Amino acid sequence: MSGVSPRLGAFGEFGGRFAPELLTPALEELEAARRKVIPSPSFREELDREATEWVGRPTPLTTAPRFSDRAGLEIVFKREDLLHGGAHKANNVLGQALLARRMGKRRLIAETGAGQHGVATAMIAARFGMEAVIYMGARDMARQAPNVKRMELCGARVVAVELGAQTLKDAINEALRDWTRTLETTHYLLGTAAGPHPFPRLVRDFQAVIGREARRQWRERFGDLPDAVVACVGGGSNAIGIFHAFVGDPSVALIGVEPGGEGLDTGRHGATLVRGTPGLLHGARTMILQDDEGQILEPHSISAGLDYPGVGPEHAALQASGRARYVAATDEEALGAFEALCVDEGIVPAFEPSHALAFTLRAAGSGEIASGSRVLLNLCGRGDKDLETWFGLGRSPARAHR
Amino acid sequence: MSLPALRAAFDRPGVALSPFLVLGDPTPRLTVELAAAAVAGGADMLEIGFPYSDPVADGPEVQAAAQRAFAAGVSTRAGFRILAEVAAACPGIPLNLLVYGNLVHRIGYREFAAAATAAGASSLLAPDIPLEEGGPLRRACRRAGLGHVELAGPLTPPDRLRRLAEVSDFVYLAGFQGVTGVRRRGFAEVLDRTGAARAVLEGTGVPLCLGFGISTAGQVASAGAAGARIAVIGSHLARVIRRLYRGPEDAATLRAGFRAAVRDLNPEDEAC
Structure with missing residues (x-):
């Protein structure tokens, strides 16, 4: 074990941005948008309105x-x-999809385990007229079949991940690989308060x-x-x-x-x-x-x-x-x-x-x-x-x- | 091979051919034999990967190579033993390690760098430890006398590329935006990016290495003409192993096929 504190977005000894250099442009762009767009009154107003009438807050x-x-x-x-x-997932997908729209990204990708985050992503993509691709472990697709159907009903494409144990970890790996290829047009709508900086803060602030x-x-x-x-x-x-x-x-x-x-x-x-x-x-x-x-x-x-x-x-x-x-x-x-x-x-x-x-x-x-x-x-x-x-x-x- | 040998390699003219192998792929013994076959086929350097459970920067061929290594029972500790054997079998050949951050973090940055030097590696690249988070790892490498390599990509701006060069023994440019893998199209743009990166690095004395998507001698030659001093061939050769390996009893076919595949990548042979 190395006693090494991260430098970017640290929470004490934890956090940081341990992602390949090829993702740096997307993570820097997202951090800039997080700082500039989220505090703006027009964003807050849009977020609050959608949270009330669409999410049900x-x-x-x-x-x-x-x-x-x-x-x-x-x-x-x-x-x-x-x-x-x-599920609570709607809070996060709403915030990130609004942010993605303001960043000019029309394609959303997401990982999902139980399918709740995938469903939430599919729903917000439908509402905002965006494309959604959901990565899901093949084993999870079998045990959460109703959610797979719900995603597809909302127009999302669900990609089965056949690698590893075919669960959430493997779905995140595949989503990261997709994002590395497509980051100029795509926002990775990460579903939990993990991942490289700025995701842990971004997701926390929306939740x-x-x-x-x-x-x-x-x-x-x-x-x-x-x-x-x-x-x-x-x-x-x-x-x-x-x-x-x-x-x-x-x-x-x-x-x-x-x-x-x-x-x-x-x-x-x-x-x-x-x-x-x-x-x-x-x-x-x-x-x-x-x-x-x-x-x-x-x-x-x-x-x-x-x-x-x-x-x-x-x-x-x-x-x-x-x-x-x-x-x-x-x-x-x-x-x-x-x-x-x-x-x-x-x-x-x-x-x-x-x-x-x-x-x-x-x-x-x-x-x-x-x-x-x-x-x-x-x-x-x-x-x-x-x-x-x-x-x-x-x-x-x-x-x-x- | 030590860090000074890596630097000596850059004094020689032309583009260095650097095939990639995963430690333990397809078996510990065959990794060593394939490394020797690669050198016999004209390799000037070797890229050596440690198998990792979650290789987010790698496409399907390199993922499959890691799975073959795991199936052969190889993880980090066994990887170091194989690395030492590769170094012994390939005297004078610089060995650049490609190792995911968690493997280094788990052992300890200093301990990993010291063990890598002791096993005969010349330098190390951790694809998921970028510039900002890399300070402790770079210090550990320097302390151990191990070279350090940073990854750059097609979208890395010039000022950032210069900062990467300041802390690198060479800069590894990913020619494509994406994960590792063979591409059918787009190599002309890769050459443009290589030339642009070379221009940015002009005067720094830091060599440029090109990887991701190279699979022919013509591409190696044109990468060299565009300013790359090293050309890494990964997925193309991992695919050769996947196609030719039929079990340990038939190793001769794999050795010969791998050596021929590396030989086919030599720009000099292309000219014949």
Whole structure:
């Protein structure tokens, strides 16, 4: 391991721009646009208008009395599952597509794991009359088939990536290769708060609306702040989106929940912050899953959206500074929490936030959070896309009933 | 071969032919034999890649070469052993390493550079560690007596190209905007870019290397005429290995075919 701090866009020892020189022109152009265009009043106005009428902002806070009772906590959900497209991804694609349009780019490319970011990209491309090409691992295409159809319905071309484990990491590699060829006409609409500078800041700033809204709503409704904010972490865009507004509130614990897969000791997981080591992946110095010779390991999670061997560099920095802490929930725990939320609250969550839900179900008992704590949980996506997988497991929701 | 030998190579006239091989492709032993075959076929230098799980700058042929190396059980540690054997089998031949940043970062910049020098490498290029982030790696290379090479592309502006040259023993120009791979069209533009880059580097004393998309002796010769001192042939030769390799028991066909493929790339032979 090298104790090497990045120079561009660093978050402490993490971040940077570790991308081939051939991408430098595109990354510099994007950084210039980020600084110049995003603060302009006309951009803010357009972003706010589209966020209201197309994305469906603001989303409500929803109390969850029966689920809270089960958990021994007071849990309130930020309902990003109610956004257009069914996940928080719409916040980011709207912002980046508006920026791309102002940069004169008419073609969007994107990677997708669970398909939520691919669907969101396909939808915004349709709305703005842009071309969309979505790279998706062949294995993910099989397990998230409904989302593939939704992308194609919206006019996007979905390219199957047959390399590696055929999941999110491989889709990002292919999208980066496409962008290297096409950057003069194409914007790479990266879906998570990872990648080379300026992507981690760009994506965070478009997702930070989640935490800004939630913090204001919580104060209006309860007059104070939550004890803890909890979100699932794959690449980490929904988590950084809800954490960001609370980073300056020292009384609020920030807790990210990573995919523990079949268990942290089985080696079949995607818990990069809990079990990873520092390295360079997809343009950033961050925590990654790698072997002792530097080859990237294949992660595992039942959730295609969390099945990634890296994580956004700002999370690595928040962990290193101690401001946020990161834990893991297994596939089995996530499935149990998925079923519990369905029967308790009539909400069908995606498998991704089911990991955050699973943590809250065990946290009071395990002492990871004090019993009775008031928790804001980012319910970042709805579970329609996961129903087929759940049905295929032959489980019964009855086991969730007390 | 050491860094001084790399510099000595630039004192000789003409364009240096530099075939690319991935350590362990298709087997550890055959990498060494193919390196020797390349030198017998007229190679002046060798580009040596470490296999990496996520080679974002590489197209399908070089990706497949890395997969063959993995299938032969080769990763970074075994790569260094093979590298030392290649250096021993190819005395006097400069070896430029192409290695993705995470492999270097994982071992440690200083440790990796020292091990590369000890194994006989002359210089190193990390395609995903660009100018701004490269300071610590460049210092590690200098400390180890290992040359350092920066990558430039078709869209790299002249002032940036000059800054790259200031920190490089030679500048590796990617002739095409994209990933590595053989191209059927567009080589005239590559030559224009090569000439323009050479003009920018004029007076710096830093040689220009051209890579990406070269697959014929005519292209090597015209790259030299346009001002390149090194021509790298990667995907074209990776494809030769993919097509000729039928297993370790039939290595003679591969060795002979590879040597012939390198010989066919020599500009002198073209003139005959």
